[in-house]
Amino acid sequence: MGVIRYLRDIWRGAVSLAxxxxxxLYYFLRPKEIITQQYPDNRLTLNLPERFKGEVVMPHNENNEHRCTGCQACELACPNGSLKVIYKYEITAEGKKKKAIDKLVYHLELCTMCNLCIEACPSDAIKMAQTFEHSVFDRSQLIKILNKPGSKIMEGVE
Amino acid sequence: MWSFQQAAQQIHEWLSERMSAGWALALEMVLAGLMAIGLFAMLGLILVLMERKVSARMQVRLGPNRVGPKGMLQTAADTLKLLLKEGLTPDGADKWLFHAAPIMAIVVSMLLLAPIAFAMDFQLWDVNIGVLYVSAMSSLMVISILMAGWASNSKYSLLGAMRSGAQIVSYELSAGLSVLTVVTLTGSLQISEIIRSQADGWWIFKGHVPVWIAFVIFIIAITAETNRAPFDLAEAESELTAGFHTEYSGIKFALFFLAEYINVFVLCGIGATLFLGGPMPFHIGSWEGLNRIMDWIPSSVWFFGKTFLLIFVIMWFRWTFPRLRIDQLLNLEWKYLLPLGMVNVLLAALIAIKGWHF
Amino acid sequence: MSGSDLVFYILALMTLCFGVLTVTSRQIFRAAVYLLFCLLGVAGIYFWLNYQFLAAVQIVVYAGGIVVLILFSIFLTQQSGEKLPVPAVSRKFFSALAAFCALALVLVSVFRFSFAESGKRSALVSMSQIGEKMLSPGEGGYALPFEVISVLLLAALIGCIVIAIKTKPDAR
Structure with a gap:
């Protein structure tokens, strides 16, 4: 019995190695599978994977409106304090006070692209962009304000 | 048709006409030495580039592609860099041994080159005991590693050298036994004799089962003997920095690096000679027509083609398998390869006596 | 002096020099490496004599086997990097005496033997001849010594296994 098990062991090992x-060999014979991007050369035709995450941005529509309510969920979700919501109170048409953002400060130099803020956001106001050429000469330029100046919240977003 | 053997013959005649036999021999030796060194340099450049390209393709990368067309000159640039680098000698090293170790490595590789038949009837030294000579010389490869490991005065080097000592001493046995299989079938140790015995088919076809087993064992054993992954415990980057050559830099490191690749080439060449007929073209028994067509391809092309095929297989191993632990390594040798090899030699002897091979 | 003689003298000089260095070196690892080169010189002389099989065996067994084991055991010993102490004068004297006696013995037996020239060139001994002699039980055969040595090696192997074997805790 021992001999049979010994030979079977060898056979199984050989099969798994094969x-x-x-x-x-499959990859060796198929150069089309190569995923290396020759980055500075193919800057115009760069093909980034779908889930690549470069930085947090806040999309605005053509009327300079965003979807951020200033709820601070992203600030709470961020593990290393990259996001800071500076909020203010606006008076609505009915005369009520309502929380709104003044500035959403984003520290790119602290961000680890973990995506937790995007998942935490209840109104889909922020998302991950695929830009990645972030290098600047001064560190202070990495601190970004995500809402554009003069922007306001979109109609109907609570 | 052009062949190495004719070229060598013509040079010999040309020299013999112009000077005495002794001087002609001396000059021929110098020429052969220069050609060997040239071959070394070429092989170093080609094999390193091949290794990097093969590894890149297997890992879905591009590999070197900047220096020269398609990165062809990358290894030349690397060599130039290594030549210009400062060779450091660590404090507290045993200077004499430290400098001698890489020279020892390269000299052993050069000695290994002697009995290789690069083409039909084209050898530096067709020694009576060809295959035994190769296994004797390859058993010296470990000495330079042990010397380097000791002389570096570094713990990493010492550990690497110890591992490689245990490894090479054990795997030599399997390599020897698998070589013995073919020697049993051929009845000679001489390389030219072994090649001639394959004129009606290579041993891998003629000798069937025992030769197949011996071939697999041989490939595994030479991978281990040349310290290549998955058996690269002696230089395991992730554990020992660079193992026995941690402390080496510049030209001395380059010599170790070159010696490793030359050893791969020579041992693959021996494997190709023993199992795949070396410079012998692809012949089938007495099919005159096919044999005649195959003879049109020069024998040197056959030799280098087969050798590079085996080198590719070894590179393929390297970029597929993870590194073994030292106990797994010794288990594989002593519990699997060695018993199998011994049984296999008996099987081969039985087949040789009964004449069951083709 | 022909080229062949020159090769012989170079090899002999190398063997002797490294032999002397082996016994005079005070660093044990270096001594082992010198021993290696000494043995390689002997192998070179065998090659020079056209005893290729013997030369290869010399390299496989002594250089590739025994010296590697010596180096390996030096790695495993403590403080092997330090210089050995200078031996006492009496020890030096007696070892020199022993070496001299051995040399005298060899020289006496060499000079008492008259080397008759056979006039024949040394023929290349083929491997198959060596193999047949090694296993032939007849006249001039070496089957008995061969078997005796293999029994000795077997005993050594079994002894190693007995020393290395681990006793299971429940065996007692």
Missing amino acids: RGMRRT
């Missing part, structure tokens, strides 16, 4: 070698 499986690994088939995989590498």
